[in-house]
Amino acid sequence: MEVTPGKRLRLDLSKYEKLDSLQAGHIRHIHNLVSQLDGQWNHMGGQESLQEYFDAYRYQLANMAYSVAVAHYHRIPAAVGILKPLLRKIIHKMLLPDVWTYWYNSSQSGSLLDPGRTEMRKPWPDPVCRENIMYSGHLLLMVTLYAMLFDDDEFEKPGSISFTWAPMFWGFGSETFKYNTQALQDNIFAEMEKNKWVGVCCEPNAVFIVCNQYPLIAMRYNDVRHGRNRIQRVLKEYQNAWDEKGMVTESGLYISWLLMNQNIIVPPLDISLTAWANTFLNSWNHDLVASLYEKQAAGYITVQNDQVRLQTHEVAVQMRRLMEEENADLSDPAVLAKARALVTGPPSDVGTVMAFVLMWLSELGKQKELNGLLEYIDSHHDAIWEKGGLFYGRSDESVDISGNVAKITPLAGNACIAYSRLNVPNGQKLMWDNPWTSKLLASRPSIHGFDLSEGVDCLRSIWDAETKSLVLTVKAWEGRPTVIQPVAKNLSAGTWATYVNTEFVEALPVNSNGTMTVSVEVSTQELDIVFQKVAENI
Structure with missing residues (x-):
């Protein structure tokens, strides 16, 4: 195929999905948050200042990382140069003392x-030597995703994960605790085995289901990366332990937590922990998660007159009782009104239930319910645009005037709403089933040369092996024109042509594993750049 100047691109770009403005805005907001100076946590302050509750920094940062991961894996997989620095910044923040010295x-x-x-x-100050899976489990998955998504061994090197405990006026000098991915994983699973495989404690003496999903997923990715299969035995032991204890209660909800010393199961307090766990449990136990959805959602997620709303635990309990005792139709507004009338006293703290339910719905592909709750949020809360980033400000009001759950925590506003929009149905399961390998990434072209710090959003970045096209779509978030130089890497030997907005720019010979660069000016109008192979050999 001969390439001549003036030839237009013969490729239908509309077949390649783009991020919409909301999705791109969420990614930019995450960039804005983690680009703050260390010690600044603008928009991330929660209702509990000691980093002990579910809107603590660690949970926000972890779910930002998972948002970036699903966006990269499922939507813009060639955007390596854009999303790798972003995930690295999130990990940097996760390792700050502000996050783990609690x-x-x-x-x-x-x-x-x-x-x-x-x-x-x-x-003891070391945050990962034992227990504390609510931090160490997230951290392990974050650094493992970094390795899996970008084939980067930074955190696999000895001492690459480091914690320095250095209070200024306390103690006899600083202490530093050094780990790497393998050491961190070994600590976690030694603790899990010590606990007879029910999991590692989050807070002392308390094992939660959800926090133990993250190291399980990480072990799967590390197995694939290093040619092992340790996860098969671990999952067998884990499932056997919970089959004996009883993870699923009569209500269909999962237990809240297990008190180890007392061997006491704490029953579910609401839908929160169940929804949260399902988002990640679906990676390896889809059949269980899918089979329980209707029973778990009953009374909590209501769909009435095409309006989707989230109900408090107290209302949900009454709705479930009416359904069981009177065969009530939960889609009937009269049943909801009756259930609310039966509730006495104010609702219990709805906490981060909205955040976790949105993530759960996105994972199971419940688009009607997910879109309904997102529409509710948009109609009752201000979507805030700041420096090109989109987030929802903190709102501590538990319920609205009608009694629907309305609370938006920083966890939801900064991370989980973003995750729910960036994820795809069975997003975690698809990643579990097909982790990226070093071999795959070494052979797949990708985009480098600029990142989010230059004020340009990446809306599309994908390699099409069939047409041998590397497609990139970018847009600046602010009015000033910005010049960037996208670099296509991992190109195979041959002649490659560059097109900007379908117009031919140039054709050049490229060696094996070669690169190609184009300089473009980006404005608030979308700009398409395509690198396309046009001859097999040079």
Whole structure:
């Protein structure tokens, strides 16, 4: 095929999906948050300042990382130069003392989750040596995703994961605790085995289902990366342990947590932990998660007159009772009104239920329910655009005037709404089934040369092996024109042509594993750049 100047691109770009403005806005907001100076946490402050609740920094950062991961894997897989620096910044923030030093106090335990305890334990500052899976599990998955998605061994090197404990006026000098991905994983699974495979404690003495999903997923990715199959035995042990304990309650919801010393199962307090767990449990146990959806959602997620709403735990309990005792139709507004009338007193704290339900719905592909709740959020909360980024500001109001759950925490506003829009149905399962390998990434062309710091959003970035086309669509978020130089890497030997907005720019010979660069000016109008192979050999 001869390439001549003036020849237009013969490729239908409309067949390649683009991020919409909301999705791109969420990614830019994540970039804005993690590009702040260390120690600045604008828009991330939660209702509990000691980093002990579900809107703590670690949960926001982890779910930002998962948002970037699903966006990269499922939507813009060639955007390596754009999303790799972003995920790396998130990991950097996760390793800051602001995020993990809460553990020194938490490690001492207390009567809330260890009833009958009469004295505190001796504290320790190392946040990942044992217990604390609510931090270490997320961190392990974050660094493992970095390796899997970008074939980068940075965190596999000895000492590459480091924590320095250095209070200024306390103690006798700083302490540094060094790990890498394998050491972190080994610690976690040694603890899991010690606990007879039910999992690792989050807070002292308390094992939660959800927090133990992250290291399981990470082990699967690390197995594939290093040619092992350890996860098969671990999953068998884990499932056997919970088959014996009973993870699923009569209500269909999962237990809240297991108190290890007392061997006591704490029943579900609401839908939150179940929804949260399902988002990631679906990666390896889809049949269970899918089979329980209707029973779990009943009374909590209502669809009435084409309006999707989220109900408080108290209302959901009454709706379930009416359904069981009176065969009530939960889609009937009269049943909801009756259930609300039966509730006395104010609702319990709805916490981060909205955040977790949105993620769950996105994973199971419940588009009607997901879109309905997102429409509700948009109609009751201001979508805030700042420096090209989209987020939803914190709102502590538990319910609206009608009694629907309305609370938006920083976790939802900064991360989980973003995740729900960027994920695809069975997003975690698809990644579990087909992790990217070093061999795949070494052979697949990708885009480099600019990142989000230059004020340009990436709306489309994909390699089409059939047409041998590397497609990129970009747009600046602000009015000033910006010059960028996208670089296509991992190109095979041959002649490659560059097109900008379908107009031919140039054709050049490229060696094996070669690169090609084009300089373009980007404005607020979308700009398409295509690198296309046009001859097999040079």
